[in-house]
Amino acid sequence: MLEVINLKSRVGDTEILRGLSLSVNAGEVHAIMGPNGSGKSTLAQVIAGNDDYVVTGGEVIYKGNNLLDLKPEERAREGIFLGFQYPVEIPGVNNAYLLKAAVNAKRKHQGLGEVDAFEFLKLAREKMAVLGMDPKFLNRGVNEGFSGGEKKRNEILQMAMLEPSLAILDETDSGLDIDALKAVAEGVNKLRHPDRAIVLVTHYQRMLDYVEPDFVHVLSEGKIVRSGDKTLALELEEKGYEWVREAANG
Amino acid sequence: MKQAVLSIDGLRQAVQSLPDDALTAAREAALASIGTQGLPTVRHEDWKYTDLSSAIDISNRWLADGANTESAATPADTVKSIMASIDANWLVIANGIVDLTHFVESSGIKIERFSDSAAPLVMERPLADLNVALLRDGLRIQIHAETEKPLGVLIVDETSAAATVSQANVEIEVAAGCNAEIVEYQSSSGGGDHYGNSVVVLKIGQAANASYVRIQDRRIGHVHTGRISVTLGADSQLHMAGYDLGGGLVRNDVDIDLSEPGAAATVNGLYLAGDGQHIDNHTRVDHRVGPASSSQEYRGILNGRCRCVWNGKAIVHKGADGTDARQTNHNLLLSDKAEIDTKPQLEIYADDVKCSHGTTVGQLDEAALFYLRTRGLDRRQATQILTHAFAADLVSRTPVTATRDAITALVESRLAELITDNVS
Numbered sequence: 001m002l003e004v005i006n007l008k009s010r011v012g013d014t015e016i017l018r019g020l021s022l023s024v025n026a027g028e029v030h031a032i033m034g035p036n037g038s039g040k041s042t043l044a045q046v047i048a049g050n051d052d053y054v055v056t057g058g059e060v061i062y063k064g065n066n067l068l069d070l071k072p073e074e075r076a077r078e079g080i081f082l083g084f085q086y087p088v089e090i091p092g093v094n095n096a097y098l099l100k101a102a103v104n105a106k107r108k109h110q111g112l113g114e115v116d117a118f119e120f121l122k123l124a125r126e127k128m129a130v131l132g133m134d135p136k137f138l139n140r141g142v143n144e145g146f147s148g149g150e151k152k153r154n155e156i157l158q159m160a161m162l163e164p165s166l167a168i169l170d171e172t173d174s175g176l177d178i179d180a181l182k183a184v185a186e187g188v189n190k191l192r193h194p195d196r197a198i199v200l201v202t203h204y205q206r207m208l209d210y211v212e213p214d215f216v217h218v219l220s221e222g223k224i225v226r227s228g229d230k231t232l233a234l235e236l237e238e239k240g241y242e243w244v245r246e247a248a249n250g
Numbered sequence: 251m252k253q254a255v256l257s258i259d260g261l262r263q264a265v266q267s268l269p270d271d272a273l274t275a276a277r278e279a280a281l282a283s284i285g286t287q288g289l290p291t292v293r294h295e296d297w298k299y300t301d302l303s304s305a306i307d308i309s310n311r312w313l314a315d316g317a318n319t320e321s322a323a324t325p326a327d328t329v330k331s332i333m334a335s336i337d338a339n340w341l342v343i344a345n346g347i348v349d350l351t352h353f354v355e356s357s358g359i360k361i362e363r364f365s366d367s368a369a370p371l372v373m374e375r376p377l378a379d380l381n382v383a384l385l386r387d388g389l390r391i392q393i394h395a396e397t398e399k400p401l402g403v404l405i406v407d408e409t410s411a412a413a414t415v416s417q418a419n420v421e422i423e424v425a426a427g428c429n430a431e432i433v434e435y436q437s438s439s440g441g442g443d444h445y446g447n448s449v450v451v452l453k454i455g456q457a458a459n460a461s462y463v464r465i466q467d468r469r470i471g472h473v474h475t476g477r478i479s480v481t482l483g484a485d486s487q488l489h490m491a492g493y494d495l496g497g498g499l500v501r502n503d504v505d506i507d508l509s510e511p512g513a514a515a516t517v518n519g520l521y522l523a524g525d526g527q528h529i530d531n532h533t534r535v536d537h538r539v540g541p542a543s544s545s546q547e548y549r550g551i552l553n554g555r556c557r558c559v560w561n562g563k564a565i566v567h568k569g570a571d572g573t574d575a576r577q578t579n580h581n582l583l584l585s586d587k588a589e590i591d592t593k594p595q596l597e598i599y600a601d602d603v604k605c606s607h608g609t610t611v612g613q614l615d616e617a618a619l620f621y622l623r624t625r626g627l628d629r630r631q632a633t634q635i636l637t638h639a640f641a642a643d644l645v646s647r648t649p650v651t652a653t654r655d656a657i658t659a660l661v662e663s664r665l666a667e668l669i670t671d672n673v674s
Contacts, residue, residue: 048624076626088621092639098625101635105626141639158625 001026001063001197002047002166008057008222009046016042018222019058024166027194031208031233032201034219035241040201041085043219044170048082049075062166076102077109079165083155083172085201090142095154098142099124099161106162127160130190132183149180156187167191168199173207185210205237218244253291254306256380258284260313265383267317269365273385276369280382289376299559299591300530304499305473308445309380311413318411319386324349325408328437335656338402338433341389345407346416348387352404358395364388370419370451377475377503381417381449388419393430400431400461400650405448407472409440418448426455426483431462431650436476438468438496445473456483456510461649464492464502467660470527471498479505482542485512489649492531493657494521495664499528506535508542508570515544520644522661523588524668525554534563540600541572549644550581551637552588553668563595564605571602579609582640584633584669634669638662 002024009017016039024030034040046053047060049072060067067075090098104114125135131153143151152172159167169188173181188198188211200207208216208230216232217224218241226232226244236244265281268274289306290297312318324344329352333340339356342349348363364370365387372382393401405418424430432452438444446468454460468474474497482488494500506515521529535544546562564575581590594607614636622632641661648654 050620071628072620072623073626073628073632076624082624084621084624088615088618090618090621090636090639092642093635098622098635101627101631102625105628105631109626162626 003061004043004058005061006058007043007046007055007060009042009053009055011042011053015056016222017046020219020223022217022224024197024199026165026197028215029192029198029200029211029213031213031216032199032219033203033205033216033233033236036203038219039222040219041170044082044168044201047080047168048072073105077106081159081162081164081167083152083159083167083169085171085174087143087151087155089144089146091144093142095140095142096121096124096138099138099158102158103161124157124161127157130160131156131187132179133157148175149177152176152184153180153187156184160187160191163191165195166197166199168201170201171203172200173202173204181207182210205233208233220245253301254303254310256284256289256306257310257313260310260317261383264313264317268386271365272367273364273369273387276372277383277385279372280379283372283374283379284376284383287376287379289380296532296561299557300499300501300528305445305475308413308443308473309415311443312415315411315413317415319345319347319416325406325439328406328408328439329404332404332406332435332437335659336402336433336435337652338400339397340402340404341391341420342404342406343418343420345414346386346418348389356397358393358397359401360392360394362390364390364419370421370449373479375477377447378449378477381419381447384415385417385419389421391420391422392425393422393428394425396429400433400652402433402435403450404435404437405446407438407440407444407446409438409442409444411442413443415445415447418446421451421453423453424455424458424460427457428455429459431652432460433650433653434462434464436464436466436468436474438472440469443472444469447474448476450476450478452478452480454480454482454486454488457485458483459487460489462488462490463648463650463653464490465653465657465660466492466494466497466500466502468497468500470496470524473497473499475501477503477505479507480515481507482510482513482515484510486510487513488515488517490515490517491644491648492519493660494519494529494531495660497529498526501530502532504531504533506533506544507538508536508544509538511539511541513542517544517546518644518647519548520641520661521548521550521558522641522664522668523550523552523556523558525556527556528558530559532559532561532563535565535575537564537566537570537573537575540570540602541574542570543574544576546577547644548579549641550579550590551584551641551665551668552581552590553584555585555587557589557591560590560592560609561595562593562607563597566596566598566600566603566605568599570600573600573603573605575603575605577607581609581611582637583611583613584637630669634665637665637669641665
């Protein structure tokens with residue numbers, strides 16, 4: 001599904017990714033962990049197509065094509081979804097309106113007709129029930145005045161509606177209380193599917209108690225320094241990131 | 251560039267060719283006033299950014315060609331579609347000619363023609379004088395009881411000649427204690443050059459409540475100047491909003507006179523401008539007594555080579571203690587060829603006042619754009635959504651509910667034209 005090969009990227013003059021390689025197949029859940037500043041969010045932003053992040057080397061192949069040639073909206077329509085660490089508040093834009101426009105943009109790309117308003121609302125309400133979201137959120141401005149937990153649930157709602165092939169969730173667990181964390185995790189687990197890949201970018205192991213990853217990678221200074229199964233996350237939690245840094249250097 | 255000068259000889263001939271009626275003396279007085287004052291030039295502080303040369307040029311060509319009024323008085327299709335979009339009781343002024351055939355007699359509204367009764371006052375404002383000098387007829391409207399539907403004033407021009415000029419003038423009086431809803435709709439079509447000039451005088455009685463919506467959807471390229479002068483009685487309220495979507499050179503002057511205590515005026519406006527448009531909104535609020543409040547909120551969306559002007563003036567006169575005056579102007583510039591000159595202006599000569607003003611000029615939020623694009627919307631769609639959101643608040647707060655759907659549709663379709671694929 002996704003092949004990241006020796007990816008290098010910078011923001012301004014600061015080099016952040018320094019030759020990152022990663023291979024993700026359909027049906028897999030990968031967790032990418034690492035200390036602050038290691039490049040986790042940069043990887044997510046580069047894959048989503050944020051042009052503040054300049055790619056200076058390497059390749060990203062998605063479904064056999066060069067992903068870096070595509071605009072952000074083309075990537076989205078091809079099935080890439082980024083759950084933002086800090087979802088943007090857009091006052092005045094109705095949440096339901098955005099959801100519907102997003103679903104229709106993808107359907108149009110797939111050669112399908114626009115979604116019927118009744119079906120859309122029914123589906124949205126179902127997904128919101130799973131996430132423990134009040135249906136009134138549909139009629140509010142996008143993320144406008146939402147609490148941290150509400151914003152993250154809203155990201156998962158968008159993901160559930162868009163049914164991506166590759167979902168990258170950037171620190172979706174941060175700032176959540178235990179109930180919100182469980183609801184978000186349930187939303188993610190419901191989307192686990194043999195045709196879909198999920199990449200969880202996270203600082204803490206906490207989320208992984210609820211969404212069990214197939215692979216865990218540890219990022220340090222712009223590179224993956226260690227990969228393993230879910231036990232790596234536990235080991236990391238116990239020993240701290242200093243342990244990985246030492247292991248990488250030693 | 252040298253500014254054009256209005257042909258006073260041509261104007262005199264045109265004035266003298268109008269029928270002899272109750273308006274004659276006022277026309278002569280207005281003509282004399284223009285003869286001595288002339289029309290404003292960019293050397294006048296209030297006209298610094300707005301050059302009337304194109305209005306004068308069209309006027310001179312029209313005057314030289316015999317100052318004819320279009321014979322096809324009422325463009326039926328345009329009128330029909332506007333009337334279908336807003337449920338109001340419509341008075342029509344088509345190509346400067348009053349047409350009362352669409353109006354349904356109402357016990358709450360009394361209408362007189364200027365030509366039959368007393369004529370309007372000469373205001374000694376150059377464009378209002380030009381209006382009165384060339385006025386074929388106008389209407390004095392008294393609203394003395396609440397009506398089921400809003401009162402509509404449709405000012406519509408359809409041109410076929412190379413250059414045409416039309417005037418519209420109405421005076422509306424809202425009786426004491428009365429609630430009134432009024433819609434002014436400005437529309438024009440046709441291939442020729444056109445200059446439309448309108449004057450509205452609104453007198454709001456004691457403890458009355460007037461809601462006034464102005465929609466300007468003239469043909470892009472046509473010239474329009476409009477003045478609305480409002481006086482508010484004690485404890486009365488004005489809720490006004492203007493929506494400028496069309497026109498080429500457009501200048502709106504709104505003057506609010508607060509001479510009685512307890513009055514409150516809200517004046518909002520939205521302007522959407524694209525290539526070749528110049529939209530100038532000047533407001534002036536005179537706080538002559540307190541307590542009284544005024545609030546102005548204008549928003550603009552500009553794309554392409556265009557220029558907009560906002561000048562919001564509030565003058566708090568000596569002794570007007572207890573004044574609360576607020577003004578804001580926010581602008582979204584989507585092109586580096588778009589220009590805005592925004593100027594809030596407070597002149598305060600009283601002691602106990604609360605005044606505030608704020609203006610912003612900005613671009614779209616790149617983070618919001620990227621967020622929408624990661625949801626599959628292309629840049630144009632994302633831009634449309636964000637600009638629509640910027641305008642939506644003023645649209646939903648239209649003071650005349652019956653206009654909301656029509657304004658929503660007009661704003662949506664104008665934004666769809668303005669936000670093209672080449673949005674930067």
